[in-house]
Amino acid sequence: MLKKIRNIFLIVLLVIVFIWTFYFLYQKSQKPPEVFNTISPFDTSIVKKTVATGSVTPRKEVNMKSQVSGIIEKLYIEAGQQIKQGDIIAKIKIIPNMLNLANAENRLNSAKLNFDNSRLEYERNKTLFDQSVISRAEFQAFELRLKTSGEELSAAENQLQIIKEGVSKSSGAVSNTMVKATISGMVLDVPVKEGGQVIESNTFNEGTTIASVANMGEMIFEGKLDESEVGKVKTGMDIVLTIGAIDKESFNAKLEYIAPKGITENGAIQFLIRASISKNKDAFLRAGYSANADIILARKDKVLSIPESVLQFEKEKAYVEIETKPNVFEKKFIKTGLSDGINIEVTEGLKRENKIKQPTLVAPGESS
Numbered sequence: 001m002l003k004k005i006r007n008i009f010l011i012v013l014l015v016i017v018f019i020w021t022f023y024f025l026y027q028k029s030q031k032p033p034e035v036f037n038t039i040s041p042f043d044t045s046i047v048k049k050t051v052a053t054g055s056v057t058p059r060k061e062v063n064m065k066s067q068v069s070g071i072i073e074k075l076y077i078e079a080g081q082q083i084k085q086g087d088i089i090a091k092i093k094i095i096p097n098m099l100n101l102a103n104a105e106n107r108l109n110s111a112k113l114n115f116d117n118s119r120l121e122y123e124r125n126k127t128l129f130d131q132s133v134i135s136r137a138e139f140q141a142f143e144l145r146l147k148t149s150g151e152e153l154s155a156a157e158n159q160l161q162i163i164k165e166g167v168s169k170s171s172g173a174v175s176n177t178m179v180k181a182t183i184s185g186m187v188l189d190v191p192v193k194e195g196g197q198v199i200e201s202n203t204f205n206e207g208t209t210i211a212s213v214a215n216m217g218e219m220i221f222e223g224k225l226d227e228s229e230v231g232k233v234k235t236g237m238d239i240v241l242t243i244g245a246i247d248k249e250s251f252n253a254k255l256e257y258i259a260p261k262g263i264t265e266n267g268a269i270q271f272l273i274r275a276s277i278s279k280n281k282d283a284f285l286r287a288g289y290s291a292n293a294d295i296i297l298a299r300k301d302k303v304l305s306i307p308e309s310v311l312q313f314e315k316e317k318a319y320v321e322i323e324t325k326p327n328v329f330e331k332k333f334i335k336t337g338l339s340d341g342i343n344i345e346v347t348e349g350l351k352r353e354n355k356i357k358q359p360t361l362v363a364p365g366e367s368s
Contacts (some may be wrong), residue, residue, distance in 0.1 A: 039358055040236045041351070042304075042305060045301040045303075046300050047298075056220070060214060063212050070197070071095055072195055076089055078190060089211055104159050118142075118146040120214070121146075122145070188213065225271050233255060239293045239296070242291065253293065256276050308342060309345075
């Protein structure tokens with residue numbers, strides 16, 4: 001009897017273990033119910049924009065060049081210095097061309113000989129005129145010849161002095177060897193040094209730049225816009241300018257120029273754009289700062305919006321899934337408006353109290 005009870009107990013125990021194991025495996029094979037996160041529509045400002053890259057430059061920048069060739073004897077400026085129009089920025093020491101110098105000296109010697117000969121003839125004939133030996137008409141010819149030879153001598157002396165020193169006697173203190181600023185502003189760069197050689201600016205040569213001077217009070221943005229975007233913009237549009245070197249501050253600008261002709265860069269067509277920058281008096285923008293320009297194409301403030309990531313499409317119609325019961329969702333077709341690529345305006349079909357299903361993020365390697 002006892003043995004029979006023990007056998008029954010073992011059989012019941014085995015049945016219980018089998019049932020428990022089966023239930024455990026079944027429960028483990030079942031996925032837990034998926035709970036979705038939801039989000040409600042919200043009011044926000046949506047700004048549609050396109051971006052151009054470029055740099056900040058002065059509107060008016062002038063390269064100062066020498067009118068004579070020679071050696072820089074003295075520099076009176078340095079980069080970062082404020083100067084005024086007419087200030088002397090450099091002094092040039094003339095290094096004369098030997099051929100021109102020789103020709104000028106020969107011309108001067110010939111002019112001296114002509115002048116000395118004309119003066120002797122004048123003095124001799126003046127005595128004859130005073131003695132009434134020759135007429136006034138005859139004497140005037142010698143007088144004119146003396147004046148003419150005197151002018152030639154003066155011109156030869158001036159030419160020789162210009163070749164040697166860059167200045168003539170007749171010009172007085174005015175000298176091409178003193179390079180003066182043509183505009184007022186800040187010296188941006190002085191690419192030459194004392195003792196360096198400069199070449200004069202003329203029709204055939206741009207000449208050596210002694211200094212770059214700019215008005216730093218009026219800055220502009222110059223950048224390039226891709227051909228796919230240039231058709232969306234027009235002059236007068238607002239721009240928000242961000243400068244990498246200046247943290248936590250942006251600048252307002254106004255688009256004032258779009259190039260009528262594009263240029264090819266890296267296989268793409270780019271169009272030059274220019275915008276005037278509005279800045280407060282305390283802000284200092286350095287020439288050459290790299291900058292990004294957000295060109296505002298359209299803007300709407302405080303409009304009902306949703307994240308664009310929750311938007312789905314069926315036959316080109318937009319819809320979202322809204323919660324009707326806890327963790328139960330149904331399709332809701334909506335109409336949309338302006339988008340900035342992150343949020344999109346909802347013009348019809350949603351209320352602020354609606355709860356919208358957010359998409360489940362799928363981990364790499366998993367299937368949805």
